[in-house]
Amino acid sequence: MITYVFPGQGSQQKGMGQGLFEQYQHLTDQADQILGYSIEKLCTEKSYLDLNHTEYTQPALYVVNALSYLKRVEETGRKPDFAAGHSLGEYNALMAAGAFDFETGLRLVKKRGELMGRITGGGMAAVIGLNKEQVTAVLEEHRLYDIDVANENTPRQIVISGPKNEIEKARAVFENTKDVKLFHPLNVSGAFHSRYMNEAKQVFKQYIDSFQFASLAIPVISNVYAEPYHQDRLKDTLSEQMDNTVKWTDSIRFLMGRGEMEFAEIGPGTVLTGLIHRIKNESEPLTYIPKKNPAISAHLKEQRNVQAGITAESLGSAEFKKDYHLTYAYLAGGMYRGIASKEMVVKLSRAGMMGFFGTGGLSLKEVEDAIHAIQGELGKGQAYGINLVHNMKHNESEEKMIDLLLRNQVSIVEASAFLSVTPALVRYRAKGVKRNQNGDVICSNRLIAKISRPEVAESFLSPAPENMLQKLLGENKITMNEAELLRCIPMADDICVEADSGGHTDGGVAYSLMPAMTSLRDEMMKKYQFRKKIRVGAAGGIGTPEAAMAAFMLGADFILTGSINQCTVEAATSDKVKDLLQQMNVQDTAYAPAGDMFESGSKVQVLKKGVFFPARANKLYELYQRYGSIRELDAKMLAQLEEKYFKRSIEDIYKDIALHYPAADIEKAEQNPKHKMALIFRWYFRYSSKLAISGSEHSKVDYQIHCGPALGAFNQWVKGSQFENWRNRHVDEIGKKLMTETAVLLHERMQSMYQPSHETDNIKIKV
Template identity: 80%
Template sequence: MITYVFPGQGSQQKGMGQGLFEQYQHLTDQADQILGYSIKKLCTELGYFDVNHTQYTQPALYVVNALSYLKKLEETGEKPDFGAGHSLGEYNALFAAGAFDFGTGLKLVKKRGELMGRITGGGMAAVIGLDKEQVASVLEEHHLHTIDVANENTPRQIVISGQKKDIEKARAVFETIQDVKLFHPLNVSGAFHSRYMNGAKQEFKQFIETFHFSPLSFPVISNVYAEPYQQERLKETLSQQMNSTVRWTDSIRFLMGRGAMEFEEVGPGKVLTGLITRIKNEAEPLTHHADSTEKNASNGQQNEQAESDAHSARMSAEITAHSLGSAEFKKDYQLTYAYLAGGMYRGIASKEMVVKMSKAGMMGFFGTGGLDLNDVEDAILSIQGELGQGQAYGINLVHNMKHIESEEKMIDLLLKHNVRHLEASAFLSVTPALVRYRAKGLKRRPNGEVTCANRIIAKISRPEVAESFMSPAPENMVEKLLRENKITTSEAELLREIPVAEDICVEADSGGHTDGGVAYSLMPAMTLLRDEMMKKYRYNKKIRVGAAGGIGTPEAAMAAFMLGADFILTGSINQCTVEAATSDRVKDLLQQMNVQDTAYAPAGDMFESGSKVQVLKKGVFFPARASKLHELYQRFGSLSEIDQKTLTQLEEKYFKRSIEKIYEDIKLHYPSAEIEKAERNPKHKMALIFRWYFRYSSQLAISGSEESKVDYQVHCGPALGAFNQWVKGSELESWRNRHVDDIGKILMTETAKLLNDRIALFSQKAL
């Protein structure tokens, strides 16, 4: 495991951040706007504001630490397992864990620096050679009751804080003690982390209440408690930090006690690296939690700490949002949460949705179904332009049985732009295009392991389809691709050792194309099949099985994870969010639906075969009208066989235009071969005209057209109805407050809480 540690005041130096400000110019500009001065000049130019003054030190360090972290994230592509920061540095650890964005953190730090900078007349000093009990004993023995212990930096480096005149008195005392190696006054203007910060703390507490904090993506160790932050007490703990002891020694001991732990300092200097080395040499790992009397000696917070102790005693056994799902899956995709958002067609799963998900440590898939290649390419370039290295995103590809060449062109586009993650939807078997995508970037490590640059997450609902994706690529396809020089001999060899998809997403009853499967039956069958395939092919790496369909509440997500899901994928609930690229009118309809407000209707892209999609039925006529069209198609051989009254009804009520005009439009957009077939085959012509209605109804919905709201075709499953009921009465009741990343974090956080509660309840019943 690895912990990133972020330095606080004392690590600042002139020239820090050089190169970073230019690399992250947009954030540098944002910082200048928030601060009202140039952060680059502050850090790099002499004669500008004094970077050693608290008011300026704290924003400067926060910005440099934050940019250093972003650079490290781009270089490694991996987030740490834990985060910690020394005093001010704790804000950077929280930023890295996603508690707030860059700008919000800077606003908090700016206020903190201003408040602490106002406190004058105080002083601090480092006592080196005594432990915290010995320092406290000296203060007690010599009646230095006006001095507090501010920092426990190492077992034998304790910083005291108080009025300047009292610090001078203490100096005279400590320098007479034999074991004191050094009494070193610090160059500060105030008595930080002491009772003298009480006023600043109260003012900051009021200020911080106006901000929103998101769930943490990995644990951050609190200076106040030397244990992981509790999400519900983030604001309170940050306020307490100003007048509480920085318990750095116990924070590092706590992390040492988690197991094999590496520490990396992120930011200017190596002050913390030195402190950690001394702590490792002088102290044992903290594998249990100290009693509350010891913990609260400095600030009299026994009641608050007792509550924290009780919480922390459960930490090792508790499930958290970031611990749900497969750790290997999250590592491979560089995710914080085992949570994905599926690719809804025609870009409803928009580039904005994908970017939001990625920046929150989750992964979304851009919905390419029904879009031309130029639109998809524009979206890919836009997404890549907004995301940094290591931030995961994917592209959805819907199988098109009638136009295989379009699938090949899409794969060409993905390979051209190095898109590494593909969501394969509605495939009935493995195709050459998917095999070619999988082959590119395959390599063998020195230890013999095969590594894959391109990953496929296959959404399936049938065991026979899952089996084909869990198997190595079909030999005949591999040989054909090899003969056509579409893959190399080395790629062909490596393809034989890995499954086509190492991640399978089991799709139960859902919006759009669905087999209406039941998760409780599908998941056990698929995980059993996975185990059999692992034995059959002796794969070195486990195939992950995720769950989708019907997930819109913590209860549903809990069921998925309890059934063995390595990750979950949501769909319908994301269509009713700010980021979804559909109309406000559709979102207004979706916000009102309940679990019973969907129906199955014929699918436009597979109209002749009678394949079904699940759609919204409340407030629209589309399901009934689509079914009527399919019924007419089955009954008659041509339009001329349908009675005039019915044809008039179709033109006036369904299509809002004549059949002749529809056919003229079809001839403009369909390949000549299709039109020639329609001229020869009246039933095929009827199918093309009826299928036009499905494209028309989809476009009506996406655009929010007033032309015929009752004809809106909106793919949706009952999960959204369940979600609507769950959030009823809360801020999320309105879709205008729903953001895909917030929904993902809240759903995972509440799922973890629910699991912990249920496990505790079962344990109590067992006793």
């Protein structure tokens, strides 16, 4: 077999392409027209434009690579078995595979070069002598957190990328590091293949969306994943390439593992030939095809499933997907303090799924800004929701949030931690309710209630309580017509049964909860004669295809994930938290008191590996139960709390509380020493959450990270694939992957269930 490899930036040289421009004059003329200047002069004349400027380098290399490829095919009469390109060269690989023609590729490269050329102030440098892990360790040890690994060119040639001043700092560090043979700054204008290209990537992503790509005739190895492109993800992967690491070493190792492989460099120079020679000498082939490979494994399985009628899109309730304009019966829950970010919500919506923005702990202004941002990004028919967390102690805050949601025409709400229906929810449900032409009651505002107890589920599966309707009528908050219509429908359109999960949890078991809740749903629909079916979803513990399959087999109309989304690029928490989460396994969580319901003893599930928070939080609750006030604690315990837990004095903490809590709470604290102690201890929970979300170096052991074992299971599932590193995890991609592989697994299990018995071993069943 033979692989054609196409070089990228760094291989350009004056004089390249001589003889090719005349041979392919029609394409040369086409290039001139698209670019607005002479491609031949750019490549051959010294006094013409600057060939080393990114804006010109990329189109020049693309054209010369493309013409070189056409000449090679003409001369040999053979096309390659595989294709790969280093960074910019990947566009030539895709052209060779038939994804697009010469003209389309050049238009894409022209835009790419322009966008990347505008990003200035960055630098890159090659570190020779260390492997990727060693380079990363040096960066972390010396706190060079603003630098990314841009290229893995060979096992011991790693290119780093970041702000120029940080690259200069890194030079001094690496030149004094053992085994570093050379630190070589590159002559580039920007920090390519790093987080600093994100803005350019986003613009390019919008640009590329207007193009149509054809099916690939041969496999093309992706820089981002070091595996073949998936046809369905051509555009996304090309966009991601701009701010992701070029995994050249593993790309070549993957190709080496396919059998006897010859490599031919197509284009100017022999840079890639030299890199491939070193990769062969310094590493082993990847002789397996990863079972998680998106192009080779999942795609083939998905095709088989289509034939069998089981696909990612077919899972769950068709009516549910239709009502919410979804492709997949897949939701992502609203993690508190905006960890379920606006970026997460938008990305899921665009992929045919639905996410809920996490409002818990945020101000009304922060929530409204996020709503405006989401609405500005999404078009008509693209679903999104807002999470609303019940606040037992401050009903007025819940009312204000409902006012905000109504004012901004938010039509889908995820109601969390409610112990029963509240007047605020009834008022939200009432607005926009009407009858359609068939006489059915239609609600503009939809509620999806997350519940874990039958008595709570019953309140949401029933019409609005009559006493609340009368109260709201008396306060002129709803009309007589709204009240009458609310008596005909359940409070929730759908309920989501939450088994043991991250954050607030009752520790329920899905195998017991789901049958009980679906039976209760059927009973309540019969009791009230509801005309529209209330769908029942499943949440809690879903992080693998096996778990999702179990949920659907238990009758779930949709699934909702939580913990696995916290360890993604879009999650609005710190990189340090994500690094900790990426390392966790299923046994690495513990239960701790919930800060917002501290006095009641309510529990949350949190990460315990690498942190002291669960032990310290439980100690605070133990002290609260045993003592009547802070003053009753002995001097040794007080000192431990101030020095180890709080990192500040009790007096300072109380001053901070007095500034931020309602006057009524402070007045109560002055009169009730135990309440004062509770406020002080609850301060630690807010403090520990802020430490984690900000990624503070101040006290990493105090990070409060809500998480369930589903993420540990997910980490084990994706081990060895591109998703092992959280920096490659995007909420939409892992959502689609989970649904796709669930369909695959369900199909396989269904097949195995209907295999013939030993008495009919020779009979084959065709599916």
